Each structure stands twice: as structure tokens, then as C-alpha cells.
Amino acid sequence: MVFAKAFSIFILLSLGLAGNALAQAAPGNNIDDRVRQQSRILSEREREEAMMTGDTDILLTRRTKLFNLHGLFSADNTSNAFLTPFDARTDVFGQAQIGLSFGTKIANKIDLFADLSANTVHYSNYAELDYSALTGVIGARTNVGPVSLNATYQPAVVFDREFRKRQLTSHRTRISAALPFNIKRLNIEPSISIERTLSNPTDYRAWSGGAGVTFSAPISRKIPLFAFASVNYEKRDFDSYFPDLVGVRRIDDNWSGNVGLVWQLRNGGEVRASYNYGRNSSTSDVNIYRAKTGTIGISAAFRF
Secondary structure, eight states: OOHHHHTTOOOSSOSOOOOOHHHHHSTTSOHHHHHHHHOOOHHHHHHHHHHHHTOOOOSOOSOOOSEEEEEEEEEEEESOTTOOSSOOOOEEEEEEEEEEEEEEEETTTEEEEEEEEEEEEEESSOGGGOEEEEEEEEEEEEEETTEEEEEEEEEEEEEOTTSOSEEEEEEEEEEEEEOOEEETTEEEEEEEEEEEEEEESGGGOEEEEEEEEEEEEEOOSSSOEEEEEEEEEEEEEESOSSHHHHOSOOEEEEEEEEEEEEEEOGGGOEEEEEEEEEEEEESSGGGOEEEEEEEEEEEEEEEO
16 A cells, blocks of 8 residues: 555544543443544555555555644544443534544555544533543554554543543554455455554453455446445453443354445545444443444645
8 A cells, every 4th residue: 555545544433432421430421432433554544545546555665654644523423422321412513633643664665654644522411421532553564465564552642622531542453464355346355464452441451353345346437436335243351341230241242334436526525424233242231232323534645
């Protein structure tokens, strides 16, 4: 993948949905689940972008700019803002983000990349869910034959919206493999991954493994408009999660999927509209939920 393209797109479903101190401690109002519902690993979005443009070779083959200053704004509507099984509440929220990305290459075979971003979220009805966050990504990737191998470390610190009180600190280390291929104009990419999450509060420490498949295809020969869809499954085994209160070991099975359209603008921008669905099953009854989210957003990038 060419970095000039890869770093022009960043996370429209950005990290974090942080609550207040009471929200941290309440089962069914799980800050870590709300973070994960909105998050996308940077390398996954870059592979998706490569599929849409047809540039699935992730290795740099020509000179590119090293740095990319990017920003985005999106508006979202969710059917279950608190991710609770008891009283699902709809809400509309806006997200804004700015960040700086970096990419380079080692020995003409290994791509290295990094990103540092700040973002903020504001809810229309439930201001206790407002948050601001600092997020980072450090990673590497290479090709072994047709297989793309990726390793990423993604720290995040989630605050209240004014950056006054920390809600969550997490460290996610992820290894994944993907095998992109084409059937005529349709791009298909199955992938598998394993991840370790360390966090403070420690209730959200977990091992996870997953698999998924992404489909994308151009739908116009005159304008850069693409359709995409994905289905993903993840199994998460928590080290501990409110054991004194819930009384059972927490193991989750999470299914998610989305469909949408992307219109790529000149100079590294895009407009994206998507519909997202998530369903979580758990040995802990209070962590069973379903959520639907509609998103429309615009992003831009400046490379130097």
C-alpha cells in the first residue's frame, strides 16, 4: 500500500465513549465496550482503503511524503448509547479529530507507521457520555507471499470532555494476517487476528481472537465512489470483570457488521456514510447488548 493514500484516511468511528466515574463502575454501562464499538485499528482502515483503490500492494514502490496531518468530523446516530440490555436509549453525537501520521520503509520490505491523534465527542441528550481522548498507533507490516502480516500497538487515554478527569487508559497489542484477492471488480479480504488488552481500571484486561471479511467495489466509472461491507467476529476472555458483583467469569462473543459508501475527494479527503450493527453475547448477563449506528462524516489530509 502506498502511504500517501493509506494515511489520507483515518478513523471515522473513532476511539472512545467515556462516561463519568459512576459510568465506569456500572455493569451494562461498560466504558471499554463503548470504546471498542467506535474504534478501528489504523492498519485495518488502511487495508480497506487499498482494496477500494485497487492498490493492494502495501509495500512502498515509489517516493512519498513522510508526514500526514489529518482531520475529520462526523455525525452519528446510535440506538443504544449506553450499550445496556435493559433500557436502550437512542442519541445523536458528533465527533471531531485531528492527528499526525508518519510512514517509512525498512530494507524495501517492511513498512513502519505511527499516528498520534486527539479527538472529542459530544452527545445531544446524554452529556455524561461526552469524552475527549488521546490515541496513538505504532505498527509494522510486510507481505509473505500473498499474505499481509500486521503488528500494532495502540495506546489510548480517555478523559472527560474537558480533559480534566481520566476515565480509561488502555494498551492494545494486536497481530493480524489478511489475504486480499479480487473477483472481477469485487475486492475481498478475509483476515484473522489476536489481541491483548491491558487497561486501568484493570477490569477490562482481556485476550481476544477474531476473524472477519471485507468486501468493496467501485460503483461508478466516472467518479471515485465505492461501496463496502464487512462482517467480523471476536471472542474476548476477560482476566477479571467485576467478579464480586457479577459472580461469573466474563467471556464475550461479539458480532459486528457494516455497509456503506465512500466518495473520495481530491487531495486526500473523503465523505463516508455507513450503517453499523453490533451484537454482544456474554456469560455476564449485564453485558449482553445490541446496537445500531448510522454515520456520515468528512475527512481531509495534508501531506508534507
